[in-house]
Amino acid sequence: MKSVIAEHLVKTYRNGEVKALNDLSLDVEEGTVLGVLGPNGAGKTTTVRILATLLKPDSGSATVAGIDVIKHPDKVREQIGLSGQYAAVDETLTGWDNLVMFGRLYHLGRQSSIDRANELLERFDLTEAAKRPIKTYSGGMRRRLDLAASLIVKPKILFLDEPTTGLDPRGRQDMWQVIQELVKGGVTLLLTTQYLEEADQLADEIAVIDRGTVIARGTSDALKKQVGGERLEITVEPADLAKANEIVAKISGHATHVDHRTVSAPVLHGSKDLMDALRAMDDAKIHPLDIGLKRPSLDDVFLSLTGHVAEETVEEPAAKKKRGGKK
Amino acid sequence: MKHAIGDAVVITKRQLLQLARVPELLVFSTIQPVMFVLLFRYVFGGSIDSGQPGGYVQLLMPGIFVQTVAFTLASTAIGLAEDMKKGLIDRFRSLPISRGAVIFGRTFGDALLNILVLAVMAGAGFAVGWRPTSGFVQISLGFLFLFMFGYALSWIGILVGLSVKEARTVQSVGFLVTFPLTFLSNAFAPTTGMPKALQYFAEWNPVSTMVAACRQLFGLKNEFGATANSWPSQHPLETSLLYMVVLMVIFIPLSIRKYKNYSN
Numbered sequence: 001m002k003s004v005i006a007e008h009l010v011k012t013y014r015n016g017e018v019k020a021l022n023d024l025s026l027d028v029e030e031g032t033v034l035g036v037l038g039p040n041g042a043g044k045t046t047t048v049r050i051l052a053t054l055l056k057p058d059s060g061s062a063t064v065a066g067i068d069v070i071k072h073p074d075k076v077r078e079q080i081g082l083s084g085q086y087a088a089v090d091e092t093l094t095g096w097d098n099l100v101m102f103g104r105l106y107h108l109g110r111q112s113s114i115d116r117a118n119e120l121l122e123r124f125d126l127t128e129a130a131k132r133p134i135k136t137y138s139g140g141m142r143r144r145l146d147l148a149a150s151l152i153v154k155p156k157i158l159f160l161d162e163p164t165t166g167l168d169p170r171g172r173q174d175m176w177q178v179i180q181e182l183v184k185g186g187v188t189l190l191l192t193t194q195y196l197e198e199a200d201q202l203a204d205e206i207a208v209i210d211r212g213t214v215i216a217r218g219t220s221d222a223l224k225k226q227v228g229g230e231r232l233e234i235t236v237e238p239a240d241l242a243k244a245n246e247i248v249a250k251i252s253g254h255a256t257h258v259d260h261r262t263v264s265a266p267v268l269h270g271s272k273d274l275m276d277a278l279r280a281m282d283d284a285k286i287h288p289l290d291i292g293l294k295r296p297s298l299d300d301v302f303l304s305l306t307g308h309v310a311e312e313t314v315e316e317p318a319a320k321k322k323r324g325g326k327k
Numbered sequence: 328m329k330h331a332i333g334d335a336v337v338i339t340k341r342q343l344l345q346l347a348r349v350p351e352l353l354v355f356s357t358i359q360p361v362m363f364v365l366l367f368r369y370v371f372g373g374s375i376d377s378g379q380p381g382g383y384v385q386l387l388m389p390g391i392f393v394q395t396v397a398f399t400l401a402s403t404a405i406g407l408a409e410d411m412k413k414g415l416i417d418r419f420r421s422l423p424i425s426r427g428a429v430i431f432g433r434t435f436g437d438a439l440l441n442i443l444v445l446a447v448m449a450g451a452g453f454a455v456g457w458r459p460t461s462g463f464v465q466i467s468l469g470f471l472f473l474f475m476f477g478y479a480l481s482w483i484g485i486l487v488g489l490s491v492k493e494a495r496t497v498q499s500v501g502f503l504v505t506f507p508l509t510f511l512s513n514a515f516a517p518t519t520g521m522p523k524a525l526q527y528f529a530e531w532n533p534v535s536t537m538v539a540a541c542r543q544l545f546g547l548k549n550e551f552g553a554t555a556n557s558w559p560s561q562h563p564l565e566t567s568l569l570y571m572v573v574l575m576v577i578f579i580p581l582s583i584r585k586y587k588n589y590s591n
Contacts, residue, residue, distance in 0.1 A: 049417075052421050053420075053421065054417055054420055054421060074423055077421060077422060077423040078423040080421065082417075082418070082421040084414050084417060084418070088413060088414030088415050088417055088418035089415065089418070090341060090345070090415060091413065092345045092348055092349050092352075093341065093344055093345060093348055094348065097341075097344055097348070101337060101340075101341050101344075102418075102422070104333075104337040105334060105337055105419070105422050105424050106422065106423070107330055107333070107423075133348060133349075149418070
């Protein structure tokens with residue numbers, strides 16, 4: 001059964017000047033994770049806002065848990081949890097205050113709200129910070145509290161809009177772990193991200209979106225195969241370029257890409273291919289200036305899918321920080 | 328809908344909790360009106376001949392009360408704009424709560440804050456010689472008028488906050504509206520000294536009718552120049568009441584509609 005279905009969503013801003021969504025369709029199978037991958041301005045946030053009933057599309061339809069989001073937004077809201085890019089909690093209040101308040105707004109009783117708040121604070125490792133104003137929290141703590149607030153009534157369907165954007169690597173790892181535990185608990189998750197690695201870690205399936213429409217969709221493996229997975233990259237002195245190119249081509253079996261003094265090509269066996277390349281280089285008496293495996297980034301995905309690099313089509317990240325800028 | 332009131336109360340409680348967590352907020356909301364009381368009382372009070380028994384402070388206090396509650400317009404708008412900017416309103420809107428709850432809750436919260444501010448100001452006024460003479464019922468009615476006036480303006484604030492969205496712009500707009508309104512009135516000086524055109528503006532200015540109504544309720548005679556004997560000067564209570572009702576009838580539905588559609 002599909003928990004989330006979006007069909008032919010169109011959304012324009014400024015009287016049609018900016019097309020945020022251009023016939024976007026996607027769906028999420030119950031109990032699975034869909035990663036929506038795309039650059040800033042591709043339409044990720046707009047998609048989430050429509051599915052979470054915050055925004056009405058110009059045309060197209062969507063159902064969440066089988067309920068029409070346009071006709072019955074109130075019923076959809078009882079089924080979903082939403083955690084956005086920027087911590088949407090009251091910063092002057094403490095973490096505990098916030099969770100109890102949201103519990104009350106979900107119509108839990110006073111004691112149930114308190115119990116649930118304590119339980120979530122414990123689970124997200126925030127018990128120590130529970131009585132401190134959110135203002136004093138680190139970025140990672142804020143994000144965890146925001147996520148906790150969206151889990152108060154144990155929603156079956158969860159929307160996470162760029163849950164790790166702006167976090168340091170440690171915060172990102174923590175957040176991934178928290179999300180993975182949630183997924184084990186059986187929640188259906190739609191997650192947006194700018195990072196292929198994040199989608200790879202968390203999602204069962206990935207939908208790549210660009211300029212308001214889905215341009216590719218499949219499992220992480222399928223997508224990587226399409227992009228070419230890891231790339232072997234060798235940088236050498238100009239005199240050795242031809243020989244290096246030959247070695248890389250032989251190991252890869254695919255067409256190589258030569259840029260200045262760097263040769264690269266997709267490889268299938270990662271470190272084994274890297275070792276083979278080192279051996280071959282040694283045999284040929286070439287000393288590489290640099291050699292390594294490069295994981296495909298969002299840019300590589302875009303390059304291979306669209307032929308252009310990921311562009312920020314609608315708004316600059318700076319403009320997005322103003323919460324109002326992305327409506 | 329059955330939860331609508333409960334939801335609004337939770338939102339109101341949140342605002343009160345903010346005051347408890349950040350007591351400075353309360354200090355700053357009361358310090359400005361108290362400062363105005365002191366400044367006007369001692370800077371202008373000496374040179375304005377009020378012709379009232381008890382001196383200028385008797386006329387001044389109703390003026391400052393009305394000015395202070397008028398600023399509710401700006402504070403409601405700023406609070407709402409900040410919540411929107413931080414994404415808190417989005418979070419509220421993604422919850423299964425009554426649509427009006429968030430904005431009703433905010434207007435209740437600001438109204439409760441007004442009660443507190445009015446109480447502090449009344450104390451400060453009393454300390455510098457303000458002595459209403461009309462009796463308990465009349466004085467209470469005066470404060471009820473002030474409270475309601477603040478509440479009605481709060482709804483304009485909701486619409487401004489939802490429309491402008493940027494807290495700093497909201498602040499400027501709020502002050503741009505409330506400053507001329509409060510000063511082009513009988514609040515601090517008699518209107519008799521103004522050019523004729525302004526006197527007529529001041530006559531119909533809701534701030535003036537409110538000030539005149541409060542003065543009447545606190546047992547004072549109001550001064551009218553060119554506009555003496557006009558309807559609002561003769562019936563400040565009725566005019567003020569009418570303004571409040573009209574404001575709420577217009578701005579409550581407009582604000583609710585704006586809130587429901589704001590991100591579309």
